[in-house]
Amino acid sequence: MSYRTADELHQEAQCLLDEYLPKVAFLKVKERQKIPSQDMPVQHPEVRSHNMEEVALGYSFEQARVEAFRCLQCAKKNCIEGCPVKIDIPRFIDHIAKGEIEQAIAVVKETTLLPAVCGRVCPQERQCQMHCTLGKSLKDVDSSVAIGRLERFVADWERINNKIVIPTVKPATGKKVAVVGSGPAGLVVAADCRREGHHVTIFEAFHKMGGVLRYGIPEFRLPNDIIDKEIETLAAMGVEIKTNFVVGRTRKLTDLIDKDGYDAVFIGTGAGLPIFMGIEGENLNGVFSANEYLTRINLMKAFDKNADTPLYPSKRVVVLGGGNVAMDASRMAKRLGAEKVFVVYRRGENEMPARKEEVLHAKEEGVTFLYLRNAKRILGDEKGCVKGIECLEYELGEPDASGRRSPVVVAGSEFLLEADTIIVAVGNGSNPLISQTTPQLNVSKRGNIVVDETQKTSMDKVFAGGDIVLGAATVILAMGEGRKSAASINAMLLNNP
Amino acid sequence: MNRILYKHQLSQDVFLMRLYAPMIAEERLAGQFIILQTDDNYGERIPLTIADADISEGSITIIFQVVGKTTKHLATFDVGDELPALVGPLGKPTHIENFGRAVCVCGGIGVAPMHPIAQALKKAGNHVTIITGARTKDLIILEKEMSMIADEYIACTDDGSYGRKSLVTGPLKELCESEAKPDIVIAIGPPVMMKFCSETTRPYNVFTQVSLNTIMVDGTGMCGGCRVNVGKEVKFVCVDGPEFDGHLVDFDNMISRLSAYKEIERTHYKCFVEKTFNNAAKAVTL
Numbered sequence: 001m002s003y004r005t006a007d008e009l010h011q012e013a014q015c016l017l018d019e020y021l022p023k024v025a026f027l028k029v030k031e032r033q034k035i036p037s038q039d040m041p042v043q044h045p046e047v048r049s050h051n052m053e054e055v056a057l058g059y060s061f062e063q064a065r066v067e068a069f070r071c072l073q074c075a076k077k078n079c080i081e082g083c084p085v086k087i088d089i090p091r092f093i094d095h096i097a098k099g100e101i102e103q104a105i106a107v108v109k110e111t112t113l114l115p116a117v118c119g120r121v122c123p124q125e126r127q128c129q130m131h132c133t134l135g136k137s138l139k140d141v142d143s144s145v146a147i148g149r150l151e152r153f154v155a156d157w158e159r160i161n162n163k164i165v166i167p168t169v170k171p172a173t174g175k176k177v178a179v180v181g182s183g184p185a186g187l188v189v190a191a192d193c194r195r196e197g198h199h200v201t202i203f204e205a206f207h208k209m210g211g212v213l214r215y216g217i218p219e220f221r222l223p224n225d226i227i228d229k230e231i232e233t234l235a236a237m238g239v240e241i242k243t244n245f246v247v248g249r250t251r252k253l254t255d256l257i258d259k260d261g262y263d264a265v266f267i268g269t270g271a272g273l274p275i276f277m278g279i280e281g282e283n284l285n286g287v288f289s290a291n292e293y294l295t296r297i298n299l300m301k302a303f304d305k306n307a308d309t310p311l312y313p314s315k316r317v318v319v320l321g322g323g324n325v326a327m328d329a330s331r332m333a334k335r336l337g338a339e340k341v342f343v344v345y346r347r348g349e350n351e352m353p354a355r356k357e358e359v360l361h362a363k364e365e366g367v368t369f370l371y372l373r374n375a376k377r378i379l380g381d382e383k384g385c386v387k388g389i390e391c392l393e394y395e396l397g398e399p400d401a402s403g404r405r406s407p408v409v410v411a412g413s414e415f416l417l418e419a420d421t422i423i424v425a426v427g428n429g430s431n432p433l434i435s436q437t438t439p440q441l442n443v444s445k446r447g448n449i450v451v452d453e454t455q456k457t458s459m460d461k462v463f464a465g466g467d468i469v470l471g472a473a474t475v476i477l478a479m480g481e482g483r484k485s486a487a488s489i490n491a492m493l494l495n496n497p
Numbered sequence: 498m499n500r501i502l503y504k505h506q507l508s509q510d511v512f513l514m515r516l517y518a519p520m521i522a523e524e525r526l527a528g529q530f531i532i533l534q535t536d537d538n539y540g541e542r543i544p545l546t547i548a549d550a551d552i553s554e555g556s557i558t559i560i561f562q563v564v565g566k567t568t569k570h571l572a573t574f575d576v577g578d579e580l581p582a583l584v585g586p587l588g589k590p591t592h593i594e595n596f597g598r599a600v601c602v603c604g605g606i607g608v609a610p611m612h613p614i615a616q617a618l619k620k621a622g623n624h625v626t627i628i629t630g631a632r633t634k635d636l637i638i639l640e641k642e643m644s645m646i647a648d649e650y651i652a653c654t655d656d657g658s659y660g661r662k663s664l665v666t667g668p669l670k671e672l673c674e675s676e677a678k679p680d681i682v683i684a685i686g687p688p689v690m691m692k693f694c695s696e697t698t699r700p701y702n703v704f705t706q707v708s709l710n711t712i713m714v715d716g717t718g719m720c721g722g723c724r725v726n727v728g729k730e731v732k733f734v735c736v737d738g739p740e741f742d743g744h745l746v747d748f749d750n751m752i753s754r755l756s757a758y759k760e761i762e763r764t765h766y767k768c769f770v771e772k773t774f775n776n777a778a779k780a781v782t783l
């Protein structure tokens with residue numbers, strides 16, 4: 001598909017809007033199906049692969065309305081079924097169709113706190129948009145109503161136009177809630193508990209707030225301004241923020257309750273434990289976990305010449321993995337000047353867990369994908385630096401119990417890729433810091449905190465949610481668990497005056 | 498928060514600071530460290546051992562050597578200034594018990610992290626021998642404090658300007674061969690020194706604990722940048738350590754990993770010094 005500028009897309013939408021606006025109320029399903037889906041304007045691949053700015057530029061008002069016209073306003077709202085937090089999708093889209101953006105964002109905010117984030121990073125093609133009737137009738141999930149882009153549009157509109165209203169906070173209850181971790185799960189708990197009038201403190205280990213939204217997902221996909229705005233809103237609501245505070249070390253979890261008088265604790269510490277492959281050469285200079293690579297750049301700003309945190313000089317980069325993390329790392333490597341970037345993934349393209357859009361964007365930016373390949377060992381030079389990686393070819397075998405065809409090694413298929421940098425992005429386990437220092441806390445074999453259906457842990461007054469419970473999952477699932485936890489905490493505090 | 502209460506220059510490149518950090522002072526145990534930043538936007542996160550703490554004053558003591566940009570910048574902070582970011586205590590505390598004869602070997606700035614450990618070992622009833630090594634007399638620090646703790650204090654210098662003219666491994670080997678064979682050796686200092694201490698004690702089968710100073714980013718086990726090979730396992734120094742069995746540590750790999758950014762760090766340092774100090778010098782002469 002040829003590249004079209006934001007302006008071209010906008011002009012086209014303007015024409016479509018003029019054409020459809022007079023008759024939109026009378027359109028038959030067949031006619032609606034014919035309204036062209038609106039492409040997201042993006043920076044040109046050549047340009048964006050050399051800068052950190054956001055790739056997707058966002059719909060114009062006209063584009064958003066035309067896209068909203070496509071929604072069939074189904075009686076059976078399949079799309080809602082696909083959304084983990086059950087946003088009333090047809091209702092907010094209907095407001096956009098009518099040009100009522102303020103009402104649209106209000107609907108979205110009934111259920112989600114971070115629409116600007118979810119609209120950008122949700123794997124929509126596997127959630128809301130997968131279930132959309134329009135996409136199904138056109139037999140193409142890419143033809144579904146672009147729910148995520150519309151959600152992003154209304155959220156951006158609200159932020160850009162300074163319409164963010166600070167939620168009202170009920171009179172002080174005198175109860176104290178401690179939130180550990182400032183990722184999406186923690187942010188939601190803080191907002192929801194604060195609204196009920198409880199005193200809320202967020203404890204964050206890093207010097208900056210936002211969890212993976214800050215240190216993991218890059219600026220070109222999720223600008224920091226958006227996170228800053230959310231934090232500002234929380235602060236304006238009176239949420240107390242303590243950065244540089246590692247619960248379990250700076251203070252024991254139990255001390256927060258016993259000594260500091262917190263009436264409830266929420267643990268949202270995420271899945272911050274990088275998994276390595278355990279192959280030869282993994283400790284050579286030039287081998288990084290994606291966490292380290294992205295943290296140096298996103299949190300420590302190593303891409304900036306003013307930053308003190310150094311960056312490894314990379315020319316040929318191999319990224320191992322096929323999820324969002326691998327996409328972010330490979331696209332980042334390109335932006336930082338790598339001449340050649342490979343993504344080595346052990347299954348096929350269709351099995352890749354990354355969002356479709358990220359894969360497409362990575363390809364456009366010049367990342368090379370090697371499917372059905374996996375690393376065998378990393379080779380180093382006499383100075384202990386990476387000089388290449390030996391990989392193996394795989395083929396898809398018989399479907400396993402889960403129905404997925406698992407990859408099988410092709411004997412003797414070793415081949416060498418020259419590289420100076422290897423980024424391991426094969427997953428994250430759960431960070432053991434809290435569980436190690438809180439032996440009373442029940443955790444699963446994989447280190448995830450065990451909770452009941454109200455998100456309560458094995459400890460009194462202690463709740464948990466997000467990646468620390470689910471294993472590495474998604475922003476929206478973390479938020480959903482935060483919501484549930486906050487409801488349980490609020491109920492508990494209401495019942496124990 | 499994080500206000501500097503006291504600052505003192507111990508030797509040409511080594512500074513001691515007491516920082517107001519009541520929470521850390523209360524929680525910390527021997528062997529633990531903090532991470533600080535001299536700028537929380539563009540600054541690096543650097544780990545420094547907590548050399549001492551005073552709960553009544555709410556302070557912790559750090560002792561650091563100027564080796565690069567961040568430590569150079571830190572040295573320009575004065576009493577009353579606040580550090581933009583300070584987090585801790587991190588790492589596992591040293592395991593302290595009455596081992597019997599404990600030998601603490603400190604190389605250079607390693608005296609600083611050793612101080613609380615030696616203190617704790619003494620308090621637990623050990624016979625404590627302290628061996629310190631420095632290149633030359635002027636670089637010896639904390640001599641009074643250490644010799645007060647020690648049952649036996651042996652100072653060595655490379656050039657013989659003070660104490661014995663020997664590397665620390667000299668007296669260490671003698672102790673291992675003597676009647677008073679150590680029950681535990683703790684070595685803290687430059688990686689090469691820890692490596693050779695471990696090699697010295699290996700033939701005598703004396704358990705040797707080292708405290709590793711790998712490059713770190715977060716210090717909470719999130720990035721894996723601090724990883725080292727210990728025996729057949731990969732360990733994260735910030736959460737599994739910083740202390741490990743020196744006979745199992747792959748020092749060569751660790752030393753090579755420490756040099757990953759040497760060139761870039763040198764450039765950062767040079768730029769910083771030129772910008773900060775040459776301009777200051779010009780300002781004075783004008």
Ligand SMILES: Cc1cc2nc3c(=O)[nH]c(=O)nc-3n(C[C@H](O)[C@H](O)[C@H](O)COP(=O)(O)OP(=O)(O)OC[C@H]3O[C@@H](n4cnc5c(N)ncnc54)[C@H](O)[C@@H]3O)c2cc1C
Nearest residue numbers: 181183184185205211212216247270466467473474475478
């Ligand atoms: C590179 C990358 C890209 C991703 N892309 C996507 C995407 O496109 N779409 C999507 O839906 N999901 C994506 N994810 C996953 C998503 O970011 C996570 O599922 C989500 O952030 C989990 O939220 P959380 O609140 O559970 O924890 P986190 O976001 O991990 O936040 C946990 C916070 O707790 C802090 N913390 C940890 N321990 C302590 C402690 N002891 N004391 C105090 N604070 C502590 C951490 O510093 C961190 O700030 C991505 C993840 C990564 C790493």
Ligand SMILES: Cc1cc2nc3c(=O)[nH]c(=O)nc-3n(C[C@H](O)[C@H](O)[C@H](O)COP(=O)(O)OP(=O)(O)OC[C@H]3O[C@@H](n4cnc5c(N)ncnc54)[C@H](O)[C@@H]3O)c2cc1C
Nearest residue numbers: 543544545546561562565566567568710711712713755762
């Ligand atoms: C657990 C731990 C405890 C430590 N305790 C002390 C202490 O009590 N006193 C003290 O003076 N130093 C201590 N260090 C070392 C100290 O962290 C480094 O000297 C400091 O990070 C250097 O920062 P810089 O910006 O000044 O120098 P840089 O310009 O970053 O580095 C200069 C040189 O120091 C080495 N280096 C870089 N980063 C680190 C790092 N994070 N750790 C170790 N070496 C590094 C590199 O080889 C580099 O070439 C400790 C390190 C660790 C891991």
Ligand code: SF4
Nearest residue numbers: 083118122127128148
């Ligand atoms: S939150 Fe995610 S799943 Fe729900 S509607 Fe928005 S984009 Fe779709």
Ligand code: SF4
Nearest residue numbers: 071072074079132133
């Ligand atoms: S399923 Fe699709 S077309 Fe139907 S209401 Fe939802 S978004 Fe609109």
Ligand code: FES
Nearest residue numbers: 716718720721735
């Ligand atoms: S410093 Fe990041 S894991 Fe140890």
